[in-house]
Structure formats: C-alpha cells, structure tokens
Amino acid sequence: MEVLRVENIQKSFGKTEVLKGIDFSLNEGEVLSVIGSSGSGKTTLLRCLNFLETPQKGRILVGGKVLFDAEDKAKQSDAAIRLNRLHFGLVFQQFNLFPQYTVKKNVTLAESLFAKEKIKKEGNYKGYTHLREAYAAIDEKADKLLEEVGLLAKSESYPCELSGGQQQRVAIARALAMEPQILCFDEPTSALDPELTGEVLRVIRELKEKGRTMIIVTHEIEFARDVSDTIMFMDGGVVAEMGAPSQVIENPQNERTRAFLSRFNER
C-alpha cells in the first residue's frame, strides 16, 4: 500500500535550483535508499519531507492525505506544519542529541511535552486522562525502544558519555518515540569512525525486518543494496535513475549512475 507520494518537488535557494522536480512514491514497509554525489540535493530532499525547508513547488501526500501543497499557503501555518511533521522522523548525520538530558530523557522529552499539552487542552492523550499515566506509558515505551537499539543499560547516561555509534542509536530511538510513519536517515554513519558504523547499520537492518518504512540517504552502497527495496540515484537535483537494487546497482542504465558507482567499486 502506498504510504508516501512526492510530486514535483522543486526547491531553490536564491538563484540556485537544488531540487528540480522530484517525483516518487513509497509503499508501506519498504525501504528507499537515496544515493548520489555530493551536492545532488539528497539532504535538501529529506529536509523538505521533514518541513525544515519549504519547497517552492510540489506536493507531499502521506496515506493519500495532502500534507504539503506549495499552492496552498493555508496548510503552511506553524501549527499545521508541526502536526504534519509527526508523520516523519529524521535521524541526522550529526545525531543532534540534547546534551543536557540523559539518554532516556532524550527519548521521552518530545512526547512528554506533547502529551502534557494534549491533556491540558483536550483532557486526553491516547486514552490517558492523567498526566502521570501518560508519562508512565511514555517511559515504558522508551525502555522498549532503548532495548531495541541495545542501549537500555545506558538510560541514565548523558550523550557526552557515549560513543558516536551509541549516540546515533539513541537518536534512532528518539525518532521512533514519536511513532513516525516514515523514518528518514541522512547519512547516519558518515560522522562515525569506520568501526562504529556496523552497530548503527545493524539497528537499521532490524528496523527493516520489523517492517518500518524508511528513506535512507547513504554512501554505504553495499548496505543500501542489502537493505533497500528501491534505490534512487539523484544527480543535479533530479532523480536520474530509480529501481530495484539489482537493477540500479548491478546493472545501471544511466551514464551518471555508472560513473558514480564505478568510483565506489574502485575503493
């Protein structure tokens, strides 16, 4: 079943056209990996999906519902954007954990604030009418997520006490806590020492097995081939080639894809 549809997304910064009309769709439970050379617009695409950038043209639909339409300014109010964001999660290259909070609090903070607001305004969050019950449930979920990423034992540590790989796994748990339908990763292992990338990639593989819908921007071609249902090769702000890994990686049709991949094969 189709969960995400992106139509003709165009984004410029000043005179620089970065995305020149991106179209694709993604089915539930599928993993899409985005590859492409530096500056091709991969990060910008993820940032558009997470409403950190506002495209000048195009539409974004999740589950058939229009979340973003460049023509419709009414949908772009702060409050609307904030709720739309919750359909997506984003794991950053630089982790961006909150340094002053423990691992556990990093995972629970956003949802606790959200629950508090809901209960105050509507008297109800996910069926909980008391803040204390909601917090208990959020806490329990955080433990489960930290268990999933193998860091339950580090619950009370602070980010500065963790390795990069551990920090990134916390960041994944934190993103999952808001229960996004689509989880996006922007080069999740690029800031890590080579010996630490494995633990993060393993967590992402496990998420794939659990049926998470994900979009992964990565330079780890091997990993992308293993974990993805679809590979998108971006070049100069357009989708140059898209298809199954066997097609795009083993047997690229596009000249630029071939040039890009050959650089990787040489390594």
Add this chain to the structure above:
Amino acid sequence: MFITVIQALNEGFLQTLKLFAVTLLGALPLGLVIAFGSMNKFLPLRWLSRVLVWIVRGTPLMLQLIIIFYVPGMILEENPWAVENGRFAAAAVAFILNYACYFSEIFRGGIEGVPIGQQEAGQVLGMTKSQIFFKVTLLQMIKRIVPPMSNEIITLVKDTAIARIISWQELIYAGYAFLKGSHGYAGLFWPLLFTGLYYLAFNGLLTLLFGWIEKKMSYFRS
C-alpha cells in the same frame, strides 16, 4: 583612627556595591534587548544595534562617563544631573549603557553558539518554538554565557572605581580621601591600599559563586 577609616571605607564600599548592583540590574536586560536587536532580521535595527555596540566598546568608559555627566549641562538649559544623587544617576546611566553593550555580545555569542541542529532536532520531533527554546536551547545558552559573563562582572566590580572621575564617592574615593585630608587625617596611605582588600574579598566571593554555577552545569558538554 582605624575605626574611622574602616567606617569611611565601608561607606565607600556600600556606594561601590550600589553602583555594581544597579548596573547589573539595568545592563543585563538591556544587553539582552541589544543582543536581539543585533540579530534582528530587520536591517536598520540590526545596524543601529551594531553601531551602538561598536561605539560603546570602542571608546573608554571614562570618556563616556565624562560625556554623559558634563555634556547635557552644556547643551540643555538646565543640567539634568544637578539634583540629589545626580552624580550617581549619571554614573549608573553610563555604566548600564557600557555594560549592556558588552553583555549583548556575550548573549549573542551564547545564543548563536548553540548549533542549529539542536533546534532542528526539536522541530522534527514536533516541539513548538517555545518548547524548543525553554527545554532545549536555553540551558545550553546559559552554559555558554556564564564563563564570559563572570569575567565581565568581575571587571565591572573594579570598573566602578572609574566613577570617581565625576566625584562619585565610591570606595577608592573614600580611601584616597585619607591621603589628601579627611576626617581630620591627611597623608595616610594605608587606607587606599586597604581598599584593595575589599575588592579582593568581593571578587573572591563572586569567583566562588560563578565557579559553583559552572560546576553545576559541567555534567553535560555541548
């Protein structure tokens, strides 16, 4: 003699403290306002703030004090400082303006120093702008602001002595008076040296306080 001197020095120190406290109370909020001005998207406001900061930081506090105290009397019909406590008021205005500009740069550094990624991480988790400010970035800003701020505040304690230039009777003034002649004494040098102990003790206290605050926030790195 000792009692007389100590009483006079205490009185002077009280005045020093008064100027110190009033400067902090005025310059901290005004500094924040100037900091936001100098980061404002509205270009004229940004330039105005930055030019103000440039002028104030680029000239001696002593000169600013003299200008603020004497110039209004020269151009206005009536000298606005020619009232009770006028000298103190003039000193307070000069110090507040001067320190607000220094503080504004510290605030700006603290605010801009928090990586944009922190804000973005909050945003993608669906947090509101005010939640992000109060729950995510504020403490990180404070952590960045405290060390330079403590330096500046300790400098302020010593700078209050400059107010003597407009005959504001602060601590050094009180000590110096015993050298020139006061309370029936003249040529006493030790009271002036003694004022140093007051500064040392007070700054020692402040150093301990700021050290404690910094330690409180040392559990995280940002």
